[in-house]
Amino acid sequence: MSTLGTPAAYDSLKRELIGSLTGTVLEIGAGKGANLQSLARADRWIGLEPSASRRRALRRKADRFRGTADVLAGRAERLPVEDASVDAVLATIVLCSVRDQERVLAEVVRVLRPGGAFVFFEHVVPPAGTWSNRAARAWAPVSRVVDHGCDPRRRTWEAIERSDLAIDELRWFELPMGFGVRSPYIGGRATKPASAP
Numbered sequence: 001m002s003t004l005g006t007p008a009a010y011d012s013l014k015r016e017l018i019g020s021l022t023g024t025v026l027e028i029g030a031g032k033g034a035n036l037q038s039l040a041r042a043d044r045w046i047g048l049e050p051s052a053s054r055r056r057a058l059r060r061k062a063d064r065f066r067g068t069a070d071v072l073a074g075r076a077e078r079l080p081v082e083d084a085s086v087d088a089v090l091a092t093i094v095l096c097s098v099r100d101q102e103r104v105l106a107e108v109v110r111v112l113r114p115g116g117a118f119v120f121f122e123h124v125v126p127p128a129g130t131w132s133n134r135a136a137r138a139w140a141p142v143s144r145v146v147d148h149g150c151d152p153r154r155r156t157w158e159a160i161e162r163s164d165l166a167i168d169e170l171r172w173f174e175l176p177m178g179f180g181v182r183s184p185y186i187g188g189r190a191t192k193p194a195s196a197p
């Protein structure tokens with residue numbers, strides 16, 4: 001694991017990478033639309049969200065988006081979007097919750113145009129042998145039920161590395177969660193190579 005960045009550095013990279021996205025952006029697990037305000041250069045935004053109550057909040061936020069906005073129901077394991085039809089896919093704190101990371105990343109590759117970007121910010125498993133790791137393992141069965149299926153034990157960077165995406169930037173951060181628990185986060189950007197399926 002490389003040097004861990006601070007919460008301020010995490011926020012700054014997040015704003016920078018999301019703000020750099022152009023064209024049509026598909027956001028998976030868009031929640032209540034926290035990222036919409038950072039999409040300063042996108043012309044079209046498609047927000048996918050499985051929760052009906054969150055979609056209602058998302059639609060209200062989407063009405064204020066500067067470009068075209070569509071809210072879709074569905075899960076990232078089966079994206080209701082055409083092959084090679086979007087310029088970027090955005091995922092923040094979602095790959096911890098999906099049922100099948102490998103399948104989601106294959107779907108991301110399918111819907112991205114060649115050269116398209118995948119921007120991600122995700123929390124991942126704390127290092128083995130730490131208090132934070134023990135806390136994550138103890139909390140996981142609860143959070144799977146009460147927090148949108150969130151599993152804090154995931155090695156998401158390995159799933160991205162195994163996918164057909166080419167990683168351009170992968171940075172590590174550590175955010176304090178209280179009670180002495182420190183949660184590692186990854187953030188970065190990957191590209192769909194021209195040779196990808």
Ligand SMILES: C[S@@+](CC[C@H](N)C(=O)[O-])C[C@H]1O[C@@H](n2cnc3c(N)ncnc32)[C@H](O)[C@@H]1O
Pocket residue numbers: 028029030031032033034035048049050051054074075076077091092093094097098099148149
């Ligand atoms: C922790 S929230 C993050 C929301 C938003 N991305 C953000 O950063 O504020 C996780 C979101 O992922 C959604 N989610 C859970 N499983 C999903 C799946 N299989 N496909 C797409 N979204 C999913 C949840 O409904 C929830 O809105």
